[in-house]
Amino acid sequence: MQIGPLRFDEPLFLWLLAALAPLYALWVRQAVRRRRAVRQYLATRTVPVRERLGRGGDLWFWLLVLAAATTTAIALARPVTVARVVRTAGADVVLLIDGSASMRVTDVPPDRWRRAIRFVRTFAETLSWREDRVALGLFAHYAAPQLRLTKDPNALFFFLDHLGEAPPFRLEVDTTWDTNLETGLYWGLRLLEKNEELYGPSANGKAFVVLTDGQTWSGNVRDSIESALARGVSTYVIGVGTLGGGQIPEPEWPYGVVPIWAEGDPIYSVLDRSSLQEVALAARGRYFEIDRESDREIALRIIQEVRGRSARGLQEQTVDLYWYFLMAGAVALGLALAVTREQVQRWWQVAGVVAALAALIAVT
Structure with missing residues (x-):
């Protein structure tokens, strides 16, 4: 210093x-x-x-x-006085969780959604929360931003506690049966941009961490990836599910009436590994898969890589010194009392x- x-x-x-x-x-x-x-x-x-x-x-x-x-x-x-300290590396991570219907498949216990939430908890526990910040967003056909970038772990765990059992997108709505990653990435960028509007640019490394099974894509994902790369944001993709897959549970339709869009045989969902790998490669990130490595190992690798892209250097901090002078005055009065x-x-x-x-x- x-x-x-x-x-x-x-x-x-x-x-x-x-x-x-x-x-x-x-x-x-x-x-x-x-x-x-x-x-x-x-x-x-x-x-x-x-x-x-x-x-x-x-x-x-x-x-x-x-x-x-x-x-x-x-x-x-x-x-x-102004103290110049060496800035430690930090990471700004936007967690984007797929909340579409296929995330309710139980091929990974207890189901894909709850398994993804469990990973996010481990990811949050791995962060230092000093220089690191996290935002949270959900997406199916539409995106649902939940939390802006924050250093407060309690804020993130509050949302995880309320999202722990099932995604907020209802099975009875047709938009839940679609995975629009383009919208998810777009709103992830909006979360980063809003933070810059409020607090100014950050020197932290920036990344999206997408948890999804890759089932039923829509939207132009490449456009969102290029927009993210232009802002220096890489995308890490974590596959949730298995190649064996499972059947998406049918909702309980009101009065037993099945809408036209939901008619047909039950839908079988499998992990779309190849598509997810392509997304990670195009976004200059990495592809991971739940249960192929431990959650802690995946979290550590992502955090270390994102921190490695942060801008390091001297950071100026203003330090108040009046407390030291008041303390010196108190010591002088104490010595005066002694003599x-x-x-x-x-x-x-x-x-x-x-x-x-x-x-x-x-x-x-």
């Missing part, structure tokens, strides 16, 4: 130091006079033992009071404490 020059946010209070300067001069004058008087006293007085007189006497009390007043005046001027002997000086001590408290209230 590199410390920059000292500056004051309230420099007018520094004029108080000018008022204290004559008091320091008076103290020096009194110290010289006392030293001279002690020498004359010892030269004219004859005693059978050698006398030792304190060099400062009660003047030390007043010097400590002046020191406390000086540090308090500096604290009122709000001293600050004082007279009751009047103790009252001065109380007045100094009151003044220090008033200064503390003024700067906070």
